[in-house]
Amino acid sequence: MATLPTGNAACLSREIHRIQNPTRQAFYSPPYAPPSTPDAAPRLLIIGDVHGMRAKLEELLDKADYSPSRGDRVILAGDLINKGPDSAGVLHLAMQLNATGVRGNHEDRVLRTWAGAEAARTLADANGEDADAAVAEYEGRLSGNERDALQTARTLTPEQRAWSAALPVTLRLGDLPGLGEAAVVHAGMVPGVAIDEQDPWAMYNVRSLLRIDEDGEFASEEEGAAFDKAIRTKLRDTTPGMEEPSDDRIAAVRREMLELYGGRAGGGFVPTDTNDGQWWVEVWNEVQRANPEGETLALFYGHDSKRGINIRDYSFGLDSRCVDGGKLTALVLGPDDSSSCGPVSLEHWLVDVQC
Numbered sequence: 001m002a003t004l005p006t007g008n009a010a011c012l013s014r015e016i017h018r019i020q021n022p023t024r025q026a027f028y029s030p031p032y033a034p035p036s037t038p039d040a041a042p043r044l045l046i047i048g049d050v051h052g053m054r055a056k057l058e059e060l061l062d063k064a065d066y067s068p069s070r071g072d073r074v075i076l077a078g079d080l081i082n083k084g085p086d087s088a089g090v091l092h093l094a095m096q097l098n099a100t101g102v103r104g105n106h107e108d109r110v111l112r113t114w115a116g117a118e119a120a121r122t123l124a125d126a127n128g129e130d131a132d133a134a135v136a137e138y139e140g141r142l143s144g145n146e147r148d149a150l151q152t153a154r155t156l157t158p159e160q161r162a163w164s165a166a167l168p169v170t171l172r173l174g175d176l177p178g179l180g181e182a183a184v185v186h187a188g189m190v191p192g193v194a195i196d197e198q199d200p201w202a203m204y205n206v207r208s209l210l211r212i213d214e215d216g217e218f219a220s221e222e223e224g225a226a227f228d229k230a231i232r233t234k235l236r237d238t239t240p241g242m243e244e245p246s247d248d249r250i251a252a253v254r255r256e257m258l259e260l261y262g263g264r265a266g267g268g269f270v271p272t273d274t275n276d277g278q279w280w281v282e283v284w285n286e287v288q289r290a291n292p293e294g295e296t297l298a299l300f301y302g303h304d305s306k307r308g309i310n311i312r313d314y315s316f317g318l319d320s321r322c323v324d325g326g327k328l329t330a331l332v333l334g335p336d337d338s339s340s341c342g343p344v345s346l347e348h349w350l351v352d353v354q355c
Contacts, residue, residue: 009122016119018165019111020238022103024203025183025195026168032073034177034335034344042071043334046184048318049104049302050076052084052152054093056328056355064330064351068097075171077302078104078186078204081164082152083323091160103167104186104302105204105237106149111165113146113240114153141241149240169200178336178345180296187303188280188315190261190269191287199260201234202271207304209269210277212262226276231257233273281315288314300331309350316348322355 032044045064050057066072074097081087083106094101117135124134139147153161171184172195186204189195210223218224231253235245261270269283288296302319304310309329310317322328329352336347 009126012118012122015162015165016115019115022108022200023166023168024198024200025170025172027172028075028100028174031174032176032333034346041335042073043067043332044073044075045330045332046075046077046300046316046318047330048077048320048328049079049305049322050081050084050090050328051079051106051323052081052087052090053322053328053355054084054086054089056322056353057090057093059353060328060330060351063353064332074099075184075300076101077184077300077318078102078167079106079302079319080104081156082106082110082149087152088155088157088160091156091163095160095163100171101167102171102184102186103164103169103200103204107164107167108201108204109146109149109237109240110153110156111161112238113142113150114161116240117150117153138241141243143236143240146240169203170195170198176298176333176346178347179298179333180294182298182300184300186301188271188301189284189299190271190280191284192268193261197260199257199271201238204303205234205237205273206271206280208272208275208277209280209283210272211269212258214262216258216262223277226272226274227257227270228254230272230274281310281312281317285312285314311350320352325355327352327354 034041045066047060066074076094076099078101080090080094080101117138120134120138121131124131139150142150169185173182173184176182188206189198189203190209210218210227212218218227231250232245235249235253236242257270262268271280284299296314298314298316300316300318304317305319305321305324305326307317308320316331318329318331320327320329329350331348331350333346333348336345
């Protein structure tokens, strides 16, 4: 059975630790600060879910007039890999361009399934058992999507795997002129919770929010059931190939999530990966509009291919279903020509290619 080189057990342990404990937030360095004159100013390109479609990424960069000599910079909003034909090629190109991005649910699945297989192999070796048989047994417990993710992992070089594991869950962009404080995240966030306290699984899986009161109670039994379903999904996603979680384990994670998101005056919202409850984008924009000036946060995100491109005051949805025959889209930010005689501000526009 083919496998990636793992080095010694200590190195593998460190690699698995990084995979299982992603960096919640990082700050874009150096910050994107457009010059006072817009002529030939560098642009910032934020690109939605690529999913292994390297050729289309190259086509999009060409259409967007990406210019490294001008100082243009590329940020990928997660799900660079998996599903499409050339995940390794996408990562090779991203690393070549010195691009950056955030971890998406597909990076997470690819990395975690690989970590599970290598842990099974290493444990079997240490016990003098058949390592290939141990990996085969592990694979037999995986879902179809997880097995596909493991196959993707085996196409990556160790350097590409390490680069993917180092991607933060959130990339803070700083104060963008005309937009205010901004960040990139794969799926979304829950308002009212500090970024470094948010649950990583939720940040690359959230679709909707369920309101709870200050006692941790849901508005209906249906919403409570939807939350319990999300907890089970989270446990499966974060531990591929695991046995069915015990009731005690489910209850413990449920308490953790309720304390994290609901343990505040007046209650709060808890995230779910389903469409039950309120769409997180609507809640996010409502909360940001009510925040004082200087205390807002605009988010660039992907993940939501069904809703597609969705541009709001404080959220910019950029997944346009490239791997499913839709489009690959970049949001380009550059200095506003009309601001050349006053304070610099940014304008943004969309560029896409048909997939």
